[in-house]
Amino acid sequence: MSAVSDKVIAISKTYLGPATESFLARQCKGHLKVELANLTAANIKDLAKWVQEGAGLIMDADKASQLASRISSVT
């Protein structure tokens, strides 16, 4: 697993708990067409956008926005 993937998973864990990896895998595969394990810094901006959208369906908008913002700061 790439370092970027590890950082994204670590950040998301505090918001999504046991659903983290399934949620991120769905965003990566469905929207970015990459595996979660192979994320790079170039994917971060798009991932943050899709995470905000997807997370908005299962948590309140503020938290989803906060999660996306934290993911977008990953380098």
Next chain:
Amino acid sequence: MKATIRNKLVAGFSGVLLLMAAVAAIGGYAVFSLRHDANDATRVGARLNSLALEIQVHDLEASRRVKSYLAEAAAPSGEKKRQMYLDEATFEINEIQSLAAKAMAIAPTPQTRAKFTKITEASTQFGRSLATAVAANKAGPDSENAKAATAAYEDAAEDLHDSAEDGEVVGHDASQTSLEAIDRTSSRSVALVIGISTLGLLLGITVSYMLARAILIPVDHLKQVAENVSLGNLDMAVRRYSDDEIGDLADSFSRMVTAVKFFRMEAELSQSEAEAAVHEVKP
């Protein structure tokens, strides 16, 4: 320091304990102060009363000695006896002055001191008048001069007697005043202890209320969320009320609810996809 429930409880109860300690210390100080004031006031009042009574006794003794002296003054013999009466009267006057000086030293107010100063002055005048009367009576007991000197002595004796009586009244008043001082200190101490205790009680109630609110409101909210989730309603937002253990619990709960929502959504999606695939296979 993080405002955890443990820290809030420790701070709240430490505050209440400190307050109780302050109440105990003030109460102890008030009792000690009351006892000290009471001892002082009682000692001074009783001593002044006793000195005033002693002065009266010496005044009566001095007058009795002088009366005996004057009764013997006309007698041709008995010089030695007369001198003895005179010495004893002088001794009594000195005693009165010594006792009055002691009373002035401990008198609690200027008014009290003035009464005993008057006794000193009256006894001095008594001594002078006595000396003049003795000299005049030696020269001729029946002379006009002796009669005038004896009358002046009697006035001085009367004045000393009145002053001694005033002194006794002042001594009695000092005792009474000491009792009033004890009453005043007692009332002040009781009011102080009641005031501080009431303040302690109010603060204790406020701290308990705030602690109860800080714990009960977030716990009640979490209970409502748990009930909703258990009934299948996953849409209720989990609020983090405070940055403490209950706040951390709310975060954990929020994560769990989010994960359950996601898994449910994923299951529904998988089911839809499966159903679509079945429709495609069976046209």
